[in-house]
Amino acid sequence: MAKPDNRNDNVEKLQQMKRNTQHNIEAAEEAxxxxxxxxxxxxxxxxxxxxxxxxxxxxxxxxxxxxQARQNGYREQ
Incomplete structure (x- = not known):
């Protein structure tokens, strides 16, 4: 049986990925x-x-x- 979709921390994960990507851009420009x-x-x-x-x-x-999905309670749209 598949695990239920847990989207509770998706925004935070995306924010971290964005920060990491920005850091990589800055490091590349420094190089x-x-x-x-x-x-x-x-x-x-x-x-x-x-x-x-x-x-x-x-x-x-x-x-x-x-x-937006979080505000809507992750209901099916």
Whole structure:
């Protein structure tokens, strides 16, 4: 039998994932600024940071949905 869906801490988990992703962006930018990496590698890091920014936007949208579901008592819509 499948475990019931426990969504009680989804918002908090998403917030932590967002913070971790922001930290990774900052660390990557620091690496670009303070290391002597080749241009090609810098471009790859910047592209990865762009994907991270897109992930953050997705986390924020999902947090909004989860907060609304929490307010609605997680009822089926």
């Amino acid at each position: 670009i600024a303070h290391t002597n990496m080749p241009q090609e590698q810098k471009q790859e890091v910047r592209a990865k940071n762009q994907r991270r920014e897109e992930s953050i936007a997705a986390f924020e949208a999902e947090m909004k949905d989860e907060k």
